Amino acid sequence: MRPYILAEQNHAILRAERWEVAVLPFGATEPHNLHMPYGTDTLQVEEIGRRCCEKAYAAGARVLLLPVVPFGVNTNHLQIPGGLALSVNPSTLLKLVTDLVDSLERQGLRKLVLLNGHGGNELKPITRELHHTSKMFLCVCDWYRMAADVYPQIFDKPGEHADEVETSLGQAYFSELVNPELADDGAATPTRFEAINRGWVSITRPWHLATKNTGLGDPRAASADKGRQLMQVLVERFSEFLIELANAEMDATFPY
Numbered sequence: 164m165r166p167y168i169l170a171e172q173n174h175a176i177l178r179a180e181r182w183e184v185a186v187l188p189f190g191a192t193e194p195h196n197l198h199m200p201y202g203t204d205t206l207q208v209e210e211i212g213r214r215c216c217e218k219a220y221a222a223g224a225r226v227l228l229l230p231v232v233p234f235g236v237n238t239n240h241l242q243i244p245g246g247l248a249l250s251v252n253p254s255t256l257l258k259l260v261t262d263l264v265d266s267l268e269r270q271g272l273r274k275l276v277l278l279n280g281h282g283g284n285e286l287k288p289i290t291r292e293l294h295h296t297s298k299m300f301l302c303v304c305d306w307y308r309m310a311a312d313v314y315p316q317i318f319d320k321p322g323e324h325a326d327e328v329e330t331s332l333g334q335a336y337f338s339e340l341v342n343p344e345l346a347d348d349g350a351a352t353p354t355r356f357e358a359i360n361r362g363w364v365s366i367t368r369p370w371h372l373a374t375k376n377t378g379l380g381d382p383r384a385a386s387a388d389k390g391r392q393l394m395q396v397l398v399e400r401f402s403e404f405l406i407e408l409a410n411a412e413m414d415a416t417f418p419y
């Protein structure tokens with residue numbers, strides 16, 4: 164039983180501690196090219212959360228990992244032939260977060276990190292909406308933005324979805340569920356609009372048109388070793404933040 168994981172804890176241990184920070188991870192249930200499991204985002208974000216909370220807890224920070232939300236915003240993934248993605252609307256997800264924040268707040272918690280592992284989950288709006296009404300310090304971390312600066316040192320061709328990055332993490336941490344020989348090259352289909360292809364006009368991409376077999380980015384240079392290298396950076400950075408956050412006093416000018 165790991166004391167920093169809520170789902171593994173009993174009430175005797177839980178009530179004996181004064182928890183400073185909770186981490187709520189968000190995944191998704193969706194296809195990842197032909198070679199990775201539907202639970203990829205959930206498995207990844209849980210692994211990252213577990214390792215970071217473990218390190219922070221070992222350093223004395225009272226940080227608690229909450230259960231992963233396995234359903235994400237996948238409204239644009241529902242026309243994939245043969246697919247079985249499970250989607251919730253953005254407004255549903257924000258309502259869920261609102262209710263969970265309320266639960267935690269009523270029980271005395273004041274610092275919550277939303278650790279996101281799926282691009283379709285945009286969690287920032289909830290921090291704005293609850294800004295005046297909640298006593299909770301809310302912050303968002305999209306793990307896939309956390310270490311983009313080191314990608315050139317680790318990866319050949321990082322992409323976006325079921326790519327070299329995600330496949331490497333899968334090979335390192337749930338290799339029994341990854342079948343690299345099934346992967347295609349993850350080539351993206353451009354839209355007819357230059358502005359969209361360049362990224363300064365954004366849309367919700369219909370995934371069945373944007374991809375061949377749901378992957379975006381070539382996964383074929385992936386390796387377990389690259390996954391472990393990335394994890395090391397993620398754990399280093401995020402656990403450091405958790406420790407700082409746990410130790411920070413919520414005085415009048417917090418977080419400044």
Ligand SMILES: [Zn+2]
Pocket residue numbers: 195203204280281324325329
């Ligand atoms: Zn993913």
